[in-house]
Amino acid sequence: MSQQTVSTRDTPFAGRPPRHARHPGISLAVIVACQLMVVLDATVVFVALPKIQHTLHFSATGLSWVTNVYSLAFGGLLLLGGRAGDVLGRRRVFLAGIAIFTLASLLGGLATSAAWLLAARGVQGVGAALAAPGALALITTNFAEGAERNRALSIFSATSSAGASVGLILGGVLTDWLSWRWVLFINVPVGVAVLLIAPLFIEETERHRGRLDIAGAITSVTGMVALVYAFIRASDAGWSDSTTLLAFAAGVIMLAAFVTVEARARQPVVPLRLFADRARSGAYLIMLLLAAAMFGMFFFLVQFLQNSLGFGPLEAGVAFLPMTGLLFGVARLAPRLVPRFGPRRLMLTGLPFIIVGMLWLTRLSATSGYAAGVLGPMILFGLGAGLVFLPVTLTILSGVRREDSGAASGMLQTMQQVGGALGMAVLVSIFGTASRHGGQVHGAAVAFDVATVFIAVALVLAIAFVRPAVRR
Numbered sequence: 001m002s003q004q005t006v007s008t009r010d011t012p013f014a015g016r017p018p019r020h021a022r023h024p025g026i027s028l029a030v031i032v033a034c035q036l037m038v039v040l041d042a043t044v045v046f047v048a049l050p051k052i053q054h055t056l057h058f059s060a061t062g063l064s065w066v067t068n069v070y071s072l073a074f075g076g077l078l079l080l081g082g083r084a085g086d087v088l089g090r091r092r093v094f095l096a097g098i099a100i101f102t103l104a105s106l107l108g109g110l111a112t113s114a115a116w117l118l119a120a121r122g123v124q125g126v127g128a129a130l131a132a133p134g135a136l137a138l139i140t141t142n143f144a145e146g147a148e149r150n151r152a153l154s155i156f157s158a159t160s161s162a163g164a165s166v167g168l169i170l171g172g173v174l175t176d177w178l179s180w181r182w183v184l185f186i187n188v189p190v191g192v193a194v195l196l197i198a199p200l201f202i203e204e205t206e207r208h209r210g211r212l213d214i215a216g217a218i219t220s221v222t223g224m225v226a227l228v229y230a231f232i233r234a235s236d237a238g239w240s241d242s243t244t245l246l247a248f249a250a251g252v253i254m255l256a257a258f259v260t261v262e263a264r265a266r267q268p269v270v271p272l273r274l275f276a277d278r279a280r281s282g283a284y285l286i287m288l289l290l291a292a293a294m295f296g297m298f299f300f301l302v303q304f305l306q307n308s309l310g311f312g313p314l315e316a317g318v319a320f321l322p323m324t325g326l327l328f329g330v331a332r333l334a335p336r337l338v339p340r341f342g343p344r345r346l347m348l349t350g351l352p353f354i355i356v357g358m359l360w361l362t363r364l365s366a367t368s369g370y371a372a373g374v375l376g377p378m379i380l381f382g383l384g385a386g387l388v389f390l391p392v393t394l395t396i397l398s399g400v401r402r403e404d405s406g407a408a409s410g411m412l413q414t415m416q417q418v419g420g421a422l423g424m425a426v427l428v429s430i431f432g433t434a435s436r437h438g439g440q441v442h443g444a445a446v447a448f449d450v451a452t453v454f455i456a457v458a459l460v461l462a463i464a465f466v467r468p469a470v471r472r
Contacts, residue, residue, distance in 0.1 A: 038128045043167030047317045048180035050306045056114045061235045061432040068421040073125025075417025076221035079269045079410045082133030097130025102191025109184035172317030213269040223254030231425035235432025282465025283395040287415045289458040292423020293451040300444040323378035330386025343391030347462040350387030357381040358452040364445045
């Protein structure tokens, strides 16, 4: 979750008491509703993908854009959205993001072509990037420090953690009982309610002087989109295709321009000094690789469950519960384990579980069943990821300057979204090439070979970059 540094001048109850003090539950419900919408949209669409593909005639590889375009816009603009909240007022930017997200959800649900849906999903990502950073910041500025704020943060964190599971189930229910279009329409009444209620119960924050690093945001998003496009096009047109090579070159050039812009900017969207710490840099890469494998697993297994095993959308959503439930449960236990074992030991314990799970998925075939071919890998992934996510987060945030805390935490979520999009693009490219020779299930199994390499590299990074905990 992006989290901009909060000025002490934003302290609640300075001056007149805020209106929310009379109804804190309503204020929190509005903020949590926003967070749930944003988190849900990363997974709620996965279960609906086969139906979307059939209705709007996506290719097997082009279907990945339905999730990728949202992740790229959301992750690429997240830090800019947080900075905009500081400069323009967090509630103002929060409401602007919700308005954009809600309108885009309505338009996406009405889509009659693939291009229409992808454009709406991209705009959804822009809205999410504006709204999400403000959600957490508004808790810190609308709830007094102490028990009240701690309760609010606990509910907010639980909502974020459970969002993936809820998204898969809700996506299945809506797609099965109504239509895939309702995975987008469902945001509309929630968004309208937030827009009407938020101005009454959420206080605006003080605006701070500053600049928006527009050049940094444009170069980073453009570069990432070009790379994702290149990988996905390569799966259909081949690696020697001139457009593929041009897209790769454009992506590299734009990302190099991004680094140059950030090095010279007075107020960069990504302070490059965040990467000066060896352990933090390694942890960012670990998070990127974890997201790459996880998004790819969702993408291919949803289609395997529905297209090969004949599961309905709701059954497919429920099929993921062992993984997401175990991930949530172990993640809740992790705070007790970190003080005893340290972040590094938990990473070195959790990552091998994920590797074994991914290796198991490489054996997927047209005759594989759910119990023998899918359930075991899901359990291993949930157990391993639950052990890894908190230690990675703690490593990233450890020793960060106060003025960089918002950028450091925002960069964490950016790595999750961008890692998911880039990783899925690579895996879809591998899938497209392999499936031409052995069918789609074979293509997915080969993609899981590469996903296993992602996690193996993450394990090497944890060994080489993350320092053992110092015993006191």
